Amino acid sequence: MSEPQPAEGQNGGAAAQSGIGRQDEKGDAAAVDDSHQEDEPVKKVTLCGVCEKTASKYKCPRCYLPYCSVACNKIHREDHPPDPEPASKPPVEPPPPAVAEPPAESSEEDPADPRGLKYRHPFRTLQHSEQLQWLFRKYPRLPDQLLEIHAATQPPPAETSRIPAALLKGLPPKKQGWDREKGIARGKEALRKARKAEGEDGEAIREYSELVLHLIEEARARSGR
Known part of the structure; x- marks a missing residue:
């Protein structure tokens, strides 16, 4: 006796189901790839500040303007405003020369040096x-x-002469009685x-x-x- 063969309709249904499963797997993989692409941040491109067409590669060291090439940098340097001059500081005047102060007199007198004494x-x-x-x-x-x-x-204390000066004129000077x-x-x-x-x-x-x-x-x- 011969073995029974599967029906043709049954084989076709199994193949169809297998094809549908493979398509679902491909769809899931594509969805995963799309999700990864969405998660990646989009880098913002800074254009050249001179030509405003090409992405910048450099920055001006003085004003930090982005530029893309040597040619644009040359144009920028010609138009670059001059750097502000630093505020001039007022000239510092030299301090006045120190004046030596005389030494303060001591309240106590040195008995060994009578030349500098001030006594009553x-x-x-x-x-x-x-x-x-x-x-x-x-x-x-x-x-x-x-x-x-x-x-x-x-x-002795000087005595005031009672004789008028006019009468003393011509007289010899009086001898001093003290030396x-x-x-x-x-x-x-x-x-x-x-x-x-x-x-x-x-x-x-x-x-x-x-x-x-x-x-x-x-x-x-x-x-x-």
Whole structure:
């Protein structure tokens, strides 16, 4: 017995279904390709700023204008506006020359340099000694006594002549009754009298004289003189 053959209609239906499946696969592949193309971003082309026709390849280093070729760049450079000049800075004036200020005077005087001292009486330099300060506290009248001795070395106050100048004309000049040597002699005499005075005044002058001599000897010993 012979095997039964499939019907012709059945074979045709199977082939048709197979063809439809292949077409569906091709359609899906095409759809996938289209989706990839849609996802890719479209690059924007910048045209040359000179000719406005060709895509630019370069940029002007000063104004950043895009250009496509050397020819366009040459045209642009000829039309390029000049660069703005930088604002000129005002000239810086040199500082004025420094003026050396005189050294400030010290409020404390140096007893070792009597040339620069400014004192009210010539014995103030000795007040820098603590021993003398103690002596002045012990004898409150001692500064006044020393000033009196110093006053003896000074010239006497000038006496105003009562004779009119017209009558003195032609007369020999009056001899001066004071000079430096006489002043020193009078000062020594005043010191001797003060040392011989009785009581506290004489004692103060004697102690003062001894202390001053002692301080001078100490100063000379320190300086090696």
